[in-house]
Amino acid sequence: MVKSIKNLLLEFARIHRFLMRFFRELITPPYEFKEIIRQCYEIGWKSFPLISLTGFIVGFVFTKQSRPSLEEFGATSWLPSLISIAIVRALAPLVTALISSGKVGSQIGAELSSMNVTEQIDAMEVSGTNPYKYLIVSRILATSIMIPILTFYVSGIGLVGGYLSIISHDDLSMLSFFTQVFGAIEYIDVIAMVIRAVVFGFTIGFISCYVGYYSSKGTEGVGKAANSAVVASMFLVFLEEILIVQILSFFNY
């Protein structure tokens, strides 16, 4: 029991050091711009097909499921306002983060872990390259930048899905749909969405890099790292969602 608590505290201390090192390496030159751009491409651009499909389905299905409830009150005309608030405030950041946890988190976890197993990280270190800056800082930055961009994209594609769901039942022009959508959204909604997306992006990058960088040696370690990256990222995303909602409601939002 005492040993477990000690190990847990040691793990927290290591996570803290890993986090502090990120901020230290982030601000000190040299900067690995090329690698950051490459990671943005790997993490962001290559996720577009999956994110597009998921975002569209979420918007379409959510609208379809919300219709019967509003129909009871004869309030189907409120559907654009309802889905815009739901997508921007909660669904887009959450869906993007969950999809990215699975796709990007497992990719980073497995890649870093296998580099660890095959001593590629040690090889970087002994050749005078800072592997933390090259591998970790670039990936965490890339997820923190690309997941907010993907979130905006999911919002858009989700609204398109919602619009297509509405016009499968009612006559509604795209102009009046988007007029209602933008009428319902406030600046604070967009700011809250960006904050959520940045927090989720940072968490996914940080956790995936941490488990990959410190994975145990051997092929089993690679599998475990990929798995832990996904599970821990998803768990923390939900935990952060609750915290952010509580903090925002504290400010009467």
Next chain:
Amino acid sequence: MPVKSKNIDYNDCVIDIRDVYKSFGSLDVLKGVNLKLYNGENLVVLGRSGTGKSVLIKLISRLLEPDKGTIEVLGQNVNAISMKEMQLLRLRIGFSFQNSALYDSMTIRKNLEFPLVRNKRKLTRKEINKEVETVLDAVGLIHTLDQMPSELSGGQRKRVGIARTLILYPDIMLYDEPTAGLDPITCLEINKLINDVQERFKISSIVITHDLACAKMVGDRIVMLLDGRFEREGSFEEIFNTNDDRVKLFYDYNFIE
């Protein structure tokens, strides 16, 4: 003591390991190790698997920290200097890994460029290309420039791994099991390459191995790690001229009649 190379300077000690201890949990691996590497010398470290040979060279390049003792490399105590100073010192120490440790997402050209562009930022593209081609030519693999590491054989990967360390023109080379898992002919080629590197680039080396043919061919001096200490030291013949069963078994297996 007969030595292979004539360029060894016994007044210039490039690595000085004094009373080094290292353990992992309850397992004591190194128990008071002392070792010197002289300028221009090829020193072979022999020992069974798991006796701490690789740990020793990881301590030299500070991939691991010793529990006790001091390690001086090119006049600097590696555990007393800052990480920034260590990074500069590492540029003078080449490390050839057992499994080559090539970056598998990059071509051979990118693998070789990697340490160069990060440590010599003022080089032009033309100069980088020239350096890459020179070292790859030195290991006889110029034709693999645009191939991926997965397309190379084990021996070729080892050679590229050595070329990648040579590109920074280090003063010291650390070879971790350079012939492990290779066929005898490729082993011979790698051994020749190690000797060639010593002569051509004027490099002092520590070669970790349990391959006696390799030890005999490349070693100016051989030390044997037994029970966490260097108990035997000398030329190949001197090392095995003993009745110690731990040493005799090693010899008998490699040169079985």
